Amino acid sequence: MNRMIFVNLPVADVQKSRDFFTGLGFGFDEQFCDENAVCMKVNDQAFAMLIARDFFATFTPRPVADASATTEVLVCLSADSREDVDALVREALASGGEEPREPMDQGFMYGRAFTDLDGHVWEVMWMDPAVVAGEQCPA
Structure with missing residues (x-):
């Protein structure tokens, strides 16, 4: 399914x-x-x-989190390349978002994050396709 x-x-x-x-x-x-x-x-x-x-x-009996003060979810989007990661984060920052942490670079995996206008954290991640497919081990 x-x-x-x-x-x-x-x-x-x-x-x-x-x-x-x-x-x-x-x-x-x-x-x-x-x-x-x-x-x-x-x-x-x-x-x-x-x-x-x-x-x-x-929709919920619980209090609604204020994403600018607490973290209720991390949404992660994939990207086709390291350059695509950087481009999307740059656009988010130019549109009023903020970068909540330093980029993460593990060689085979590269990611950055931005917060939207309400403080929700959106991670953008690229992983080496050969590692994802199991064709090689992470370096």
Whole structure:
């Protein structure tokens, strides 16, 4: 079975969040967009629902985390190359995001991270395809 994944994230301003991720090259499934939420398409199987905080709170009996003060989730996106990692993070920083930590470089794996406008941490990771395929061991 091919499962789809929908990551639900509370945001302060749905339109500003949409604008931020549009600037990073992401598209949206308009069938699931309204004033309370937008459905950001990562790929055909993965989506991020960016949901207004007040509306998000109706889905859970627990307090909604403030991602600028606590970490409730780390979302990791793959990249095709080290250069793609750097390009996406640079675009996020230029669009108002912040870089929460130093880049991680283990040779066969390279990653950086950015926070979106609400403080959610998005990691961007490249791994050597030969290591992923098991054709060689990590260096």
